[in-house]
Amino acid sequence: MEELFREIERCVSLKDFSKAKELAQKIEPESMRHNMLGVLFYQENELDKALEHFQKALKLDPTNDDVLFNLSKVLFEKKNFFESWRYLTRIKDKTWEVYDLLGDTQLAQNNVPMALHYYSKAAQLSDLPQMKEKFEQAKIKFKRPEKIAIFCLPGLDNFIKDIAQVLSNVFEVKLIVTTDGNQIVQAYKWADIVWLEWANELAVEITNKLEKMGKRILCRLHGYESLRPDFLRSIKWEKIDEVIFVAQNVLETAIQNCDHLKRKERTLIHNGLDLNKYTFKQRSKGPNLAFAGHFNYKKNPVLAVQILKKLVSLDERYNLQWAGTIQDERMYRYIGYILERMGIREKFHFVGWKDDINSFLENKNFFLSTSIHEGYGVAIMEAMAKGIKPVIHNFYVAEEFYPKDWIFNTVDEAVEMITSNDYDSERYRRFIEDVCSLEKQISEIFRVLLQRVSVSSNTVSEINCEIRKSYRIFNPLEYGIKVNISNYEDELEMKLNQAKAFINQVPTDLLINNVVPLIIDFLEEFIGKGIPYQKTVYYAFLKDLHEKGYYKQPPEPIISKFLEVFESIKRTGKILKPIVAFHNDGNLMVFDPLKRQQVRIPDSVSLLVASGHHRVAIAKFLGMRTVPTYVVSNQFVGDEGALGILITYWQPYLQEALPVYVKYIQEAYVGAFDGSYQSTIDQAKKEIVEKFVLRVKPKTLIDIGCNRGELSYRFLMYGVDVLGVDISPREKLNLPPDYKFIQLDVVKQDLPQIADVILFLSVYHHILYNHGKDKADEVFHRLFKQCRFLVFDSGHPEESGLYRQGWIKEMQKHFKTEKELFDHFGLNYFVLGKWRTTQGDERTIVVFENKDFS
Known part of the structure; x- marks a missing residue:
């Protein structure tokens, strides 16, 4: 094998990549073969092919450090910084190169403290003066x-x-x-x-x-x-x-x-784990249970004993190790007594406090948490970071944080979870990476410090004095400027430009607007991590204000326009239109929507963004230190003398609303088969579906993601027995009274009946995005077996649309074309026709015929 690798290296040195790839096909095991092919494609700058091979290698060998690093490198170059970080944290033996790339992933996401943290580690491990210089220069720049x-x-x-x-x-x-x-x-x-x-x-x-x-x-x-x-x-x-x-x-x-x-x-801000401290690997069910935490009544060891007794009655190999200190002597004595009476004393081990929780958990199969109260259980998260299955008693608000299939209410439910074959280490680790990482925690803390306390060392009078000395403050009243209050943002910028008001370069830290943190969070979640835009606090805020009549426009056009601005600024690296900020002279009044009255702006706000809050958020997200700004006194010409514009100050309102938004986001279900995304359906689509259904004359038809029944309701008049299926409840969909309907999640539940025709339209890509390709394919094939004709279309990788990039990017990981998507099912199909989405993209409707259906 060594000789083979030397021959491949010789071919690479000669730039004979075709020969090198031919030789690489002989490498064993298969994981290393794909790793080498990935390296060769990477050297040819064919990143998509390199990524494909590294992903195959990782599937075969999920903990190989070389594969993890190579995959992370490609993901970083494809600007998928979050995924690059994900796999770097899983590398067990980290070198300076790993820490350096970890730092780069954080800097790319504007997480400066974590970037410097990793650069520091890289500098300590590396003998290269360039690495030490990189760290020192970063410290100077960001200190x-x-x-x-x-x-x-x-x-x-x-x-x-x-x-x-x-x-x-x-x-x-x-x-x-x-x-x-x-x-x-x-x-x-x-x-x-x-x-x-x-x-x-x-x-x-x-x-x-x-x-x-x-x-x-x-x-x-x-x-x-x-x-x-x-x-x-x-x-x-x-x-x-x-x-x-x-x-x-x-x-x-x-x-x-x-x-x-x-x-x-x-x-x-949730607590975060340093995932580098927890060695991850693919694990499986087994007899070793663990808990880590102080031994007291809150941790509910009585329930743990009951579960253990039931398990041992099924298989005497089951055992539980409890790491922690004894804080309740009476409880400790009782547990010792009852273990003896049950005859399982040797199955329950107190092992004392463990400083090295990573080593303690290494040989464990399950983390059994029986607590009656937790914030959300850091020890549970530590076990999940290692890929260990959590079995969590339904403590108060557990369902608010953890998926329900990890939670039990009774002894029997806990035993069923432990003895079940359902075990997915990748899912447990990903949950922590997505929700509870130290990086996420630090990023949010850093944002709080920069946006809310960056002026902490000065009194408001000192700040205002500094602003007066540093920036030219424009007084619109002196120039006779009058502004239409109902459209003040656009008019402000236009009239200040016409008056040739002085443009200051103002640090982003000084520019305050309550909505800016929400927009930055949106960019981090949607752009940085690919989270659906509907599951962001900013979307929930816009939706709330639109429904209450504060904003005339619904969220989607606002977000769409904002993302166009983001792309433009990101592409050029410049903000061309100046921000407008009102100078707080100590008497700046704003409107509090909660109290429905005017209030004085807090002293900590020295410059209140009146127009351009999207641009301020983009600047902060992209790491721009300053932005062009009109610093303005809030004095304008009114019909009866001087007039101040009363900006809405959302902070008090947000304090009340944020818990509601968080709950809404947790409950929001994006796509899968909720048909509400399709409020209007292209006429061509209706005609294509209707023509086919009337031709095959089915007795029964099921419409997945039926929404209001736009595609299937009319078939009732032809005597077809139609069943609508949607994840939303009937009352939300406003269905006709004679339309047969069930609320059901096809991802998790089987259909109650078979049908001659199943409409599975514009649903697959949402399942893939929310649950992964394997789950989406499983649903597809399950539905195919339940009908004679499966009428199918899907969002595909050739589509566009900025705020739909989440699922589009996910599709592009697996398919290059719409045809490739259809072909990968491995079934014969025929084309019915094409229709256009509201974004102008073409989708093809095809039919898969199940000739074995009876």
Whole structure:
């Protein structure tokens, strides 16, 4: 084999790639063959073919470090930075090259602290002066002047250590873990930004005994404090600028116990895992169960014993190891007693506290969590990061965070989950990568720090003084400018341009608008990760305001226009139209939609974005330091003298609405077979389907994703027994009363009957996007077996449309053309005709005939 590799290297040196690929076909095992072919295609700059071979190699050998790195390299060059990061974290033995590329993935996603964190690791491992220089130059470029003091009581700093260390690459950071009053006072005086880790007795002491002194103060509230009204009601919340919650249920419980929190600025940032610390591999069911956590009544060990007893009765190999400290002596004694009485004492092992949780979990098959209360269970997440199946008792709000098929209510349900053959390590790891990574947590914290506390070390008067000295403030009143209030954004920009108002270059950090963070989140989720636009907070916000009449336009045209602007700015690297920002002179008034009245803008906002908030968000997302800005006094000519434009200040409204949006996003189901995406159907499509159905004269017909029955309802008049199927409920679809219908998810459930014809139109690509190609193919073939004629079309890789890029990109991973999509099913089909989508793309309707159907 060594001789074969040398011969391949010789061919590559001679640029004879055809011969090299021919030789590579002899490599064994198959995974290494595909890896080498991927390398050869990569050297020819054929990235799509290289990616295809690396993916095949990974499927055969999911934990091979070389394959993981090669796949990540190609994904990065194809600008799929999130997926590149995903596979890099899975590399077990990381070299400096791995950390360097990890840094590049983070910088490409504007996660500066994590980028510097990884560059630092790469510089430490590498002897190359270029790597060390790259790290030093990045530090110089991104270093910020703010000083952050993080205060935490001893023994409670587990969740903040990584955060403090990563943020220290950008800010000056001191982690103060002490009860020493003198140390606390000195660090407090030193800091520009104060971070209170936990809303506990330390937060009570600091907010009651120390003056605010112009500092920006954040408090992160974890879990147990939300159940301590004594703490919550003793904290001086008026001194705290923003509260960070780690879970939605913690936020809701805390507000129930402390009404004052309703009026505070708050944000939800889940805890994150450093996935590099957890070795992932494909695992399978087995007898070894684990739990990690303090041994007390909240962790509910009684239920764990009951489940273990049932399992041992089925197979005596089952055992449970519990890692943690004993905090409840009575519970510990009871468990020991009942284990003896049950005869399973040797099956339940207390192994004490484990600092190295990764090693403890290595030989485990299941993580059994029987807790009655969790924020969301960091230990559960650690096990999933290793590919271990979670079996989770339905603690309060567990269903809010975890998929329902990982949750049990009864002993029998837990036993069924453990003995089932359903085991998917890839899915468990991906959940953590997508939802709970340290990178995601740091990115969100960094955004909070930059957007909300970047001016922490100055009083508002000092800031305004600095703005007056640094920027030319334009007074529209002096130039006789009058603006139509109902269309003030467009008119502002036009009239300021006509008046040749001075254009300042203003740091993006100073430009504040409540909606900007939502837009940045949208870009990170939709552009960065390919999350459906309907599952973003910004979409939920736009939808909410449209339904309530605040915005005339629905979300889609707003998002579509915004993404055109994004593409233009990204392509040119420039913002040509200046932003308009109102200078806060201490008397800037805004409209609070919650109170339905005018209020004074908070002192922390020095420049309020009046027009161009999309451009500000794009600039921040793309890492632009400054943007062209008209800095304007809010004074215009009115019919009866001077007039100020009353901008809506959404922050109080968002504080109330965000929990609702989060719940909406969790429940939102994009595509699959919800027909609502197709509110109007092309007439050609109707005619093609109708002509075929009337020709074959079926007795029964099932319409998958029937929506309002536009395609199938009329067949009732021809005596066809029609059944509509949709994931949405009947009342939402507004179906005719005589239209037979069932609410059903074909991804998870079988149809209740067979049919002569099944319409499976414009659904497949949504299933592929939401559940993967294998699941989409499984649904297709299941439906094909249940009918004589399967009438089919799908969104395909040749389509376009910027805000549909999520599913289009996913299709392009598997197919190059629409025909290739049809052919891959391996079945004969014939073409009925073509129709056009609302975006102008052509789709072909075909029929797959099942000649074995009877």
